[in-house]
Amino acid sequence: MDLEEYRRQARDWLAANVPGAPAEGSAAEDGVATAREFMARLYDAGYSGITWPAEWGGQGLTQAEDRAFAAEAARVSLPIYVFSIGLGMCGPTLVDLGTPEQKARHIRRLLRGEEIWxxxxxxxxxxxxxxxxxxxxxxxxxxxxxxxxxxxxxxxxxxxxxxxxxxxxxxxxxxxxxxxxxxxxxxxxxxxxxxxxxxxxxxxxxxxxxxxxxxxxxxxxxxxxxxWSSAVTTLLHERLSISSGVGMSGPRDNPASLDALREVVDVQDPLVRDQLVELHIRSRALALFNAKLSQETKAGIFPGARGSAAKLLLAELTNFQADLAVSLAGPQALAYEPGGGGLAGAIALAPAMSLGGGTNEIMRNIIGDRVLNLPPEPRADKNVPFKDLKVGTQS
The missing domain is CATH 2.40.110.10 (Butyryl-CoA Dehydrogenase, subunit A, domain 2)
Structure with missing residues (x-):
């Protein structure tokens, strides 16, 4: 099928099938039920696991189709939050490292929304x-x-x-x-x-x-x-998953977006527009970097520690967004909505990005050690049996 035709069909399917509610990230049981039903329809339509191996339940298509669908999906809010860990981290790890029995048992069910991981x-x-x-x-x-x-x-x-x-x-x-x-x-x-x-x-x-x-x-x-080797594979997928899609998605993902701020700031003010352009440039640069890493991964080129660079950039971008939102919205940034929604909720959640998936400090250590080839930090525990270490609650 011609790529433009594929994209048009994806656009039409999304317009007809993406529900308006509940919002992405909903923890309500009805939200989970909606997500499961949607994932089944997504899979049956051929849009779940687009580049995953066909022999295990994926669509077996190319990165071109994946990018085309992602571009169309970025225009809407897919109700698939509860599947984000499975699709972005656990499933890819099973594709890489799972036994044939594990792949046969889980991958198709994960892609159809029958299993949450x-x-x-x-x-x-x-x-x-x-x-x-x-x-x-x-x-x-x-x-x-x-x-x-x-x-x-x-x-x-x-x-x-x-x-x-x-x-x-x-x-x-x-x-x-x-x-x-x-x-x-x-x-x-x-x-x-x-x-x-x-x-x-x-x-x-x-x-x-x-x-x-x-x-x-x-x-x-x-x-x-x-x-540990298995965990490194999962963490690579995690960091690529966490940072992917930035700059490709709609206003819902950005606490400093035009839609979020339109009612409380003058977006025609040239100084405000300059700040929003800076936000767009940073977001788009990270999006393109992630696209490059994704394409290399699909081509069999291991991104390695550069995935940590993408995750670090996302954490810094998220906090930049939150700071900008506070600067532009002023007192309106404190208008907290029940359930943690709204601009205040997005701002309050922003620091978590500097922790989840590895702290900024750990990301910088990884980048310095494995990308820049700087001398590693001293490790006194490198050759010590675990039973002889004093870690956490162990003494």
Whole structure:
């Protein structure tokens, strides 16, 4: 099919099928039901997993079709927030590292909205230093695993069916070498999910407790005790996913956008317009950088630590947007809406981008070490067995 015809058909389909409510990011159960129904229609129409391998349930098309659909989808608000972790992080990790059985079982169901996924890495004592995590997985008699521990800052966990869990499986080796990635059933006995409210008043994140949770055989993603390598793959997809689409999307994503500020500032003022042009330039530059990384990834060129650069730029852009919104809107920026919406809600949420997916400080360390080839920071724990470290609550 001609690319322009493909794009026209996508535009027509979106116009006929994108619901007006609930808004993206809704945590209400009716919002989840709407998202599931929409994902099924999206998949059946051929617009979910456009570049994912056809043998596992994707559409098997090219980056050109993916970009064409993304350009049209950016004009509307797709109700797929609860699938963002699965589509952007967990699913791509399974495509890269999953066994044939894992791919056959999960990928098509994920793309059709039949499964919601979350990512279970961070812990109260292991945030930026993920490799210091203490959640333990020990072998079970049936060849599976028994897991005990806690995770935190987990998005969409309250709705998730499955999660990618990073757990410690060997304490006799240095911290990076004793980790294993496992697929965990979020409905299994012993899994407890508790929402965490942030300063917007909404529960964007959750904490999860694992109490003797049984994980079935065949759930290891990658290699036993090779979980750090698996985690790096997931984190690469995470950083590309978090930063992708910036500058391509509509006003809903931008707290300093024209639509958000039109009623409280004079957008005809040349000084105001200059500031908004600066915002557009920064957003567009990041969008093009992400497009380049995405194209390289699809072509088999590993972006590596440059994904961390994209994520850092997004965090800085988000805070620039929030600062600009406050500067332009003045007192109106404090007009808080129930449920954490509105301009004040977007401003309050902005600092989270400097934390989620890796802090700005960690991103700068990665860029300095792996992109600029600067000398790494000293690491006293590099060759020390984990059981001998004093990390988090371990002493």
């Amino acid at each position: 979350c990512q279970l890495f961070s812990e109260p004592g292991a945030g930026s230093d993920v490799a210091a995590l203490q959640t333990r997985a020990v072998p079970a008699d049936d060849g599976g695993w028994i897991v005990n521990g806690q995770k935190v800052w987990t998005s969409v966990a309250q709705h998730a069916d499955y999660g990618l869990l990073l757990a410690r499986t060997d304490v006799e080796v240095p911290k990076h070498k004793g980790l294993t990635m496992l697929i965990v059933d979020m409905h299994a006995p012993g899994v407890t999910v508790r929402p965490l409210k942030d300063m917007t008043g909404r529960a964007h994140f959750n904490e999860i407790f694992f109490d003797d949770v049984h994980i079935a055989p065949g759930s290891v993603v990658g290699e036993v005790n090779g979980g």
